[in-house]
Every structure is written in structure tokens, then in C-alpha cells.
Amino acid sequence: MDAMYKSSTFSIIAPVILQGVPDIEHIRQVIKVKLLEKIDPKTGKWFYPELLQNISYWWGYAFWTKLDKITPTRFIQECVHFYKNDDKMQCDFQQLEDITRELCFKPYSKDKPLVEFILIPKFIPDLEKQWSQDSTDDKKYFVLILRIHHSVADGYAILRLFENLSISSSSDAFDYLKPHDYTQQRNANSLSFTIKIAKYIALGFKMIYQVSEYMCKSMLYCSEGSLWDWPAKRPTSPKLWNAVPVAELPMKRYQNYKTSWGRLFYLSEINDIKKIHGVSGTAVMYAAILGSIRQNMFAGSKTIPPYMSFASSALMTMFVPLGESDPIKRLHKMQQHLDIMKRSTLPVAATLLTNGVMGLVPRAFASLVDETAKLTESAILSNMAGPKKFYDLAGYPVRDTFWATGQIIDRNCVFMNIFSGGGKARLAVMGHAGLIESDQKAQNFIDSFFQELEIMKTSQQS
Incomplete structure (x- = not known):
């Protein structure tokens, strides 16, 4: 059963390049309020209980298990952090690719949530290669990387999660095609x-x-x-x-x-x-x-x-x-x-x-x-x-995004x-x-x- 924590099959990495200068405490509070503490008015239950859970097995079958020591407050302190705890780091697109590859194969822990939000405080775009349509862009950017276990979410669920993290986007901004x-x-x-x-x-x-x-x-x-x-x-x-x-x-x-x-x-x-x-x-x-x-x-x-x-x-x-x-x-x-x-x-x-x-x-x-x-x-x-x-995450305009597995x-x-x-x-x-x-x-x-x-x-x- 340890394979699910170290197998490459189970990780999705979604870097999002955001415009502005990151305020990590603001981002933590948005994640806490709009994800961890969000209640479904129809059922009275949490929208995302699995964010505070892990997985246990019985006869080879997987079941969600609550992590008693992980509260919303502890989650945002431990699972929303700067990359390698470096609040001065900067990277370009090539370095972001390398970091994304690295995170694809980072093992998960049995006693921690299967999701984390990783910040890189400064991103330097390669305008000619990556954003060739905007060769005069001089704005400030940073990166928010979502690292999530595939058992928690697939690609469409990640889009839904991003939707919940949006603050200023209009209600029709997330009018995307759905299988339904x-x-x-x-x-x-x-x-x-x-x-x-x-x-x-x-x-x-x-x-x-x-x-x-x-x-x-x-x-x-x-x-x-x-x-x-x-x-x-x-x-x-x-x-x-x-x-x-x-x-x-x-x-x-x-x-x-x-x-x-x-x-x-x-x-x-x-x-x-x-x-x-x-x-x-x-x-x-x-x-x-x-x-x-x-x-x-x-x-x-x-x-x-x-x-x-x-x-x-x-x-x-x-x-x-x-x-x-x-x-x-x-x-x-x-x-x-x-x-x-x-x-x-x-x-x-x-x-x-x-x-x-x-x-x-x-x-x-x-x-x-x-x-x-x-x-x-x-x-x-x-x-x-x-x-x-156009949409935002935690109030920061989204400039670019991709994902990897x-x-x-x-x-x-x-x-x-x-x-x-x-x-x-x-x-x-x-x-x-x-x-x-x-x-x-x-x-x-x-x-x-x-x-x-x-x-x-x-x-x-x-």
C-alpha cells in the first residue's frame, strides 16, 4: 500500500502564474475560508473534507481517514508555504519546469494531507519564448503551485477548486464545458x-x-x-x-x-x-x-x-x-x-x-x-x-497556468x-x-x- 505515496501515478502538479506580489497570510486565509471551512448549504457538510484527510486500507480497498491532528489552521501553516521556505526566491520558466518535474515525484506522507500549495515569490517571464504576444509586459508575477494527490482530484476537480479560490471573477468567468x-x-x-x-x-x-x-x-x-x-x-x-x-x-x-x-x-x-x-x-x-x-x-x-x-x-x-x-x-x-x-x-x-x-x-x-x-x-x-x-486566484489575476503528472x-x-x-x-x-x-x-x-x-x-x- 506504500506505492500510493511514492508512485508517479498519483501526483498532479498545477503551477499558476499570478500577477502581483504575494501576501502569503492573505493567501492562507483565502484557502482556509473558501476551501477548508466552506460548508455546503444543502447538506451542512464541508465541501472539501478530503483536504484534511489521508487514506487507509482494509483488505486492499482504500478509505478516507480523518487526520485528527490536522486542523484548518494547522493546514494553512504547514501545507501553504514558500518553496523550500525561501521567501526571496525567484525563478524563470525553465526553473519552473524543473521544479514541476521534481514535485511530480516527491513522495507523500501517511500522516499529512495529500495536497499542498507552494509559493515562489518572484517569477521572471521569458517574453519572447513563452508570452510572445506580450513582448512589452513589465508587471510583477509570482507562482502558486498546487500539488495534489490524484485520489483527491482530477483535472476537472482542480478547475472547480480554482473556481472556489476566485474572489473578484464574475460568476460567468468559469462557464467552461463540462461532461454533463x-x-x-x-x-x-x-x-x-x-x-x-x-x-x-x-x-x-x-x-x-x-x-x-x-x-x-x-x-x-x-x-x-x-x-x-x-x-x-x-x-x-x-x-x-x-x-x-x-x-x-x-x-x-x-x-x-x-x-x-x-x-x-x-x-x-x-x-x-x-x-x-x-x-x-x-x-x-x-x-x-x-x-x-x-x-x-x-x-x-x-x-x-x-x-x-x-x-x-x-x-x-x-x-x-x-x-x-x-x-x-x-x-x-x-x-x-x-x-x-x-x-x-x-x-x-x-x-x-x-x-x-x-x-x-x-x-x-x-x-x-x-x-x-x-x-x-x-x-x-x-x-x-x-x-x-479572465479569472483570479485569491484576488490575484491569473496570467498563465499548466499542469503536469x-x-x-x-x-x-x-x-x-x-x-x-x-x-x-x-x-x-x-x-x-x-x-x-x-x-x-x-x-x-x-x-x-x-x-x-x-x-x-x-x-x-x-
Whole structure:
């Protein structure tokens, strides 16, 4: 059970660059009032009780356990702090990347909360590389890093947490897309009871069929193992990672974790392209990412597989047209695949499996399923659609944000993350050194992504 405290799978790091000079006592009080002591008026219970809890096990199953010694007052003193207790520290973007990587592999403690807020009092932006749209920016900035265990929150829950920390943002600033928006049917209440039952029965059979179809395609496309061979050897299982001495484990993983957090770009660029070609913004970004993977993973290759598995946090896994060499044709094929996936029951089935069934089956079986899934993954994409408008945290305007996870270090795939908010977005690339041998190689993925966008932008609708 100690694995959950030291495994790379369980940590999410979300650095937020804020405008202003940090007042740590003010930030502590905002966190205390708006998170730790916030009461749900409907139930009379705390909104975030898990922030003051840890996890205990019974027969291999996890349960929340209250930490009696951790009060809201003690939490803000111990879990809201300056990085390495240095209230004079300053960093640039490269140093922030290094700190983020380090925190991805920092073990958790059994007797402390599974979340902390870390401050870096001064941030020096690289205007040309990171904020190229604002080359004359002379404001003061600092960094607030949220480090949180994956059992406490996923990406969407982190957005909700940020929403609760906002003070001055308007109520519609956090009007972002939610899974509920895709599944709620406006006319559902007008259906008769018999029709509703029939629809649920049909849904069950459709799920069985489509999951079976997906598994057959997985075996067909991935029958020879991974899509690409690793140029370097590495432990392929968390069990092998755990054989490394605990004291060396974070550094071993840190050294093999290659990343690039790219640069900000305006979502208006995506909107312009989707209007030119009559496709969705999601298709534009996914097709550009696929083109980037094609350029960087198959440069000089004589044989490129026709399809590859593309795991999306919102749409489960789909097989996308890697073999299509023409960027515009690839864009339209990507739109076709997205249209098919929107009508599919696979996302619903995946949610039921991960949030329901997998929590009830024996741990050994769940681990087997997870290990099998890792062998079939080629690329993972997390597309976090954040607030549409300007927002703040604890009253400080948000200038930039991204997030990272160390779990990719245990997977044989490329991890690409898009985080958008306030009309801007950032693409990040992460992977093991066996697949992405350097940070520069990760940056090449970013450069290729923008090259693909430029091709789409300058090409007329076919």
C-alpha cells in the first residue's frame, strides 16, 4: 500500500502564474475560508473534507481517514508555504519546469494531507519564448503551485477548486464545458417511462457491442506490441520501479522525465482554422497533434502504421489516421473520427469501468487491466477546457497556468496536454527519456504542432 505515496501515478502538479506580489497570510486565509471551512448549504457538510484527510486500507480497498491532528489552521501553516521556505526566491520558466518535474515525484506522507500549495515569490517571464504576444509586459508575477494527490482530484476537480479560490471573477468567468453538457438531453423528461426503460436497455446492448468492437480493434492494431520500439531500456512496470531504493526513486524518475511546456497561443487561431475548413476546434488541435507525432516519431521511417491509439481524457481511446500524410485530409478524417466517437457509448462505458466496476474487483485483476492498457497506448491527450474568461486566484489575476503528472514515466507513450483558459491555451509534451530522449525533442513536438496549424491556416477548404 506504500506505492500510493511514492508512485508517479498519483501526483498532479498545477503551477499558476499570478500577477502581483504575494501576501502569503492573505493567501492562507483565502484557502482556509473558501476551501477548508466552506460548508455546503444543502447538506451542512464541508465541501472539501478530503483536504484534511489521508487514506487507509482494509483488505486492499482504500478509505478516507480523518487526520485528527490536522486542523484548518494547522493546514494553512504547514501545507501553504514558500518553496523550500525561501521567501526571496525567484525563478524563470525553465526553473519552473524543473521544479514541476521534481514535485511530480516527491513522495507523500501517511500522516499529512495529500495536497499542498507552494509559493515562489518572484517569477521572471521569458517574453519572447513563452508570452510572445506580450513582448512589452513589465508587471510583477509570482507562482502558486498546487500539488495534489490524484485520489483527491482530477483535472476537472482542480478547475472547480480554482473556481472556489476566485474572489473578484464574475460568476460567468468559469462557464467552461463540462461532461454533463454532452450527456444531458433537454427533452429527456418528456419521454414516457416505457421509452426510457427501452433506451437504457438499448444503451446496454450498444455498450457491449462497441466495447467488444474496440477490444478487437485494439488486438488488430496492437497485435505486435507497442506502436514504436523504445530506443532505451527502462523498467516497464511500477513493480520494477519499486525495486529501486526509495531514496533514489524520485531522482531516477526525475532524470528520465522529459518535458516541454511550449508557449501560450490564442484560441482565436484555432477558431480561424475551423471556420476555413468547416471542422471543430477539437479536430484542429487533435489533427495538429497527430501531425506533430507523425513528424517526430516517424521521421525517415519507410513504414507508418495507418492508425494509432489516441487516448483522450474526454473521449476515451480512439484510433486516429496516422497514416494520412496530407495535413488537410488528416484534419477532415479526424473530424470524422470525432463525430463517430460522439455517437459512441465508449466514454460512458469507460466511466462506468473506471469509477465503478474497477473499484470493486480484486486489486490483482485491476492491476492486470491497467498494465494491459499501458501496453496498447501510443499517445495520451488531456484537453482541459478551463474558464472562458479572465479569472483570479485569491484576488490575484491569473496570467498563465499548466499542469503536469508523473504517471507518464510508467507508460510507453507520448503525453500531450492542452490547458485553456481566458481565451488562451498552452500545449505541453511529456514522456520517458526512452521515447523522448531530451527536452529539446519534446520542444520539437511543440514546434511541429504550430507548423501543422500554419499549414491548415494557409490552405483553403478542400
